[in-house]
Amino acid sequence: MRFGFVLGEIGHGLRRNVSMVISVILVTFISLTFVGTASLLQLQIGQMKNYWYDRAQVAVYLCTDVSPSDACPQGEASTDLKTAVEDKLKSSLLQPYIKHFYFEDHQQAYAKFEQQFAGNSVAKYVSPTQLNETFWVSLKDANKSQIITESFSGMAGVEEVKDQRTYLDQIFSILNAASLAAIGIAALMLVSAVLLISTTIRLSAFSRRREIGIMRLVGASNFYIQLPFILEGVVAATIGSALAAAAVLSVVQFFVQGYLATRLPFTSFVNLSDAFLVAPALVVAGILLSAIASGFAIRRYLRI
Amino acid sequence: MIRIESVTKQYKGSSRPALNNVSLEIEKGDFVFLVGASGSGKSSLMRLMLREDIPTSGSVHVLGENLVGIPSRRIPYFRRKLGVVFQDFRLLPSKTVAQNVAFSLEVIGKSQAFIQEAVPDVLAMVGLEGKADRLPSELSGGEQQRVALARAIVNKPAVLLADEPTGNLDPATSEGIMALLERINLAGTTVVMATHDRGIVDRLQKRVVEMREGEIFRDQRSAGYIKTQTDSHPVKSWNLSIGESWSLGGDE
Numbered sequence: 001m002r003f004g005f006v007l008g009e010i011g012h013g014l015r016r017n018v019s020m021v022i023s024v025i026l027v028t029f030i031s032l033t034f035v036g037t038a039s040l041l042q043l044q045i046g047q048m049k050n051y052w053y054d055r056a057q058v059a060v061y062l063c064t065d066v067s068p069s070d071a072c073p074q075g076e077a078s079t080d081l082k083t084a085v086e087d088k089l090k091s092s093l094l095q096p097y098i099k100h101f102y103f104e105d106h107q108q109a110y111a112k113f114e115q116q117f118a119g120n121s122v123a124k125y126v127s128p129t130q131l132n133e134t135f136w137v138s139l140k141d142a143n144k145s146q147i148i149t150e151s152f153s154g155m156a157g158v159e160e161v162k163d164q165r166t167y168l169d170q171i172f173s174i175l176n177a178a179s180l181a182a183i184g185i186a187a188l189m190l191v192s193a194v195l196l197i198s199t200t201i202r203l204s205a206f207s208r209r210r211e212i213g214i215m216r217l218v219g220a221s222n223f224y225i226q227l228p229f230i231l232e233g234v235v236a237a238t239i240g241s242a243l244a245a246a247a248v249l250s251v252v253q254f255f256v257q258g259y260l261a262t263r264l265p266f267t268s269f270v271n272l273s274d275a276f277l278v279a280p281a282l283v284v285a286g287i288l289l290s291a292i293a294s295g296f297a298i299r300r301y302l303r304i
Numbered sequence: 305m306i307r308i309e310s311v312t313k314q315y316k317g318s319s320r321p322a323l324n325n326v327s328l329e330i331e332k333g334d335f336v337f338l339v340g341a342s343g344s345g346k347s348s349l350m351r352l353m354l355r356e357d358i359p360t361s362g363s364v365h366v367l368g369e370n371l372v373g374i375p376s377r378r379i380p381y382f383r384r385k386l387g388v389v390f391q392d393f394r395l396l397p398s399k400t401v402a403q404n405v406a407f408s409l410e411v412i413g414k415s416q417a418f419i420q421e422a423v424p425d426v427l428a429m430v431g432l433e434g435k436a437d438r439l440p441s442e443l444s445g446g447e448q449q450r451v452a453l454a455r456a457i458v459n460k461p462a463v464l465l466a467d468e469p470t471g472n473l474d475p476a477t478s479e480g481i482m483a484l485l486e487r488i489n490l491a492g493t494t495v496v497m498a499t500h501d502r503g504i505v506d507r508l509q510k511r512v513v514e515m516r517e518g519e520i521f522r523d524q525r526s527a528g529y530i531k532t533q534t535d536s537h538p539v540k541s542w543n544l545s546i547g548e549s550w551s552l553g554g555d556e
């Protein structure tokens with residue numbers, strides 16, 4: 001195997017098809033950037049889930065005078081009923097699951113409501129007694145909210161038990177849909193990248209059919225004939241995937257950490273160490289993909 | 305050396321087989337002319353010997369290899385033991401004479417040291433010393449065919465297949481090529497040459513295998529190119545091609 005000869009052949013092929021090589025580079029660049037962004041978005045969703053699920057509480061809303069009568073036939077929950085709920089939360093049955101809980105009365109709920117809807121005219125029409133008194137329960141394991149729900153639903157004086165995670169799940173499903181869309185686009189572009197690579201390789205082989213014919217006649221091995229073509233595709237795709245890796249790294253460094261993280265300080269975002277996991281995977285994926293695509297193309301084109 | 309046994313080759317979409325139950329044996333050191341009209345099966349036979357194609361039925365053995373059953377990864381190694389030249393030379397126009405010959409050694413992985421020694425030797429043998437750095441376009445047809453011959457024999461093959469090597473050359477230039485082929489043959493290489501050139505066949509008086517409509521019509525030692533009625537058409541076209549070669553020869 002003469003290394004210099006193979007390198008020379010690759011350079012020759014790349015120069016001959018400059019425009020096709022550039023399009024291969026661009027398509028792999030863009031498609032792998034999509035793949036990288038989508039996987040970072042997945043990582044981000046995972047991180048946010050960890051962060052927010054930990055903080056999500058289960059709310060045990062107590063009855064008010066304006067509660068629907070099928071849940072609260074007796075109207076406003078009496079002090080006895082409140083004590084019953086509190087006792088149940090403190091009971092040895094539920095204690096192992098509960099980190100801590102606190103009680104929010106009408107006034108506190110109203111203060112929170114006013115704060116949330118400051119400047120909104122709706123605040124004027126709401127009186128403290130219309131807002132539920134609530135036991136806010138933080139769980140040791142956010143996945144076990146079912147236990148609280150089952151224990152308190154239907155209990156006298158309890159209007160509703162609500163796990164805050166159900167609100168979060170909506171947000172996460174939107175984010176999930178976005179990352180799935182990105183992956184879908186990436187998959188389409190990867191298909192076109194593969195097709196483009198095989199077309200480029202065929203073109204390259206066609207423009208060198210004389211050399212190939214002579215190589216076959218004098219008994220060059222298939223590997224030797226095919227290697228420059230396969231490497232040609234690999235070189236182009238490697239450049240493209242390196243660009244994609246760089247793009248993903250800079251998106252994380254300059255957009256996520258430099259912009260988002262400074263404006264939304266209470267959210268944990270993906271950082272460079274996550275991006276450094278994704279970037280090499282992109283390069284490896286690009287190399288594998290192009291090697292398979294060009295190997296397949298040249299094998300079909302160059303029968304013995 | 306070469307043994308072809310009851311070979312039939314039927315191409316898809318043609319009613320008559322290109323080769324019909326052909327058997328042929330060629331010994332080491334033989335010099336064989338393969339003659340016959342266009343479409344008589346000469347080229348099909350050459351293609352089988354090169355393992356460019358496999359027969360529909362029958363067996364082809366060349367240099368101890370069964371070419372029907374040979375696994376495809378062994379084909380390149382088989383072809384290294386063979387030399388081939390064609391009517392159209394098949395040189396790389398962007399490479400010099402020496403690079404063209406060296407290319408065939410590079411792609412089979414020979415060392416640079418070997419190439420540097422072998423290429424000038426073989427160029428001297430075919431009479432191209434001093435032209436190593438010329439491009440094919442700067443050479444005459446005869447010289448280009450000498451480059452192709454140098455490339456074919458640089459690896460010292462046991463068999464040389466020549467498909468109308470003088471087809472594009474004028475008679476005087478053809479003489480030189482034939483002298484070279486005879487020298488190669490005398491050095492022990494088996495030569496199989498497909499040709500339409502009656503003058504050459506008649507003068508050399510070697511073994512002649514004549515093909516007609518896919519069958520061996522005649523296989524004779526020390527024979528000439530016997531012209532018969534059915535050959536009249538290809539001979540006419542042969543005259544035409546010689547006429548073109550003459551005008552090419554005028555440029556030399």
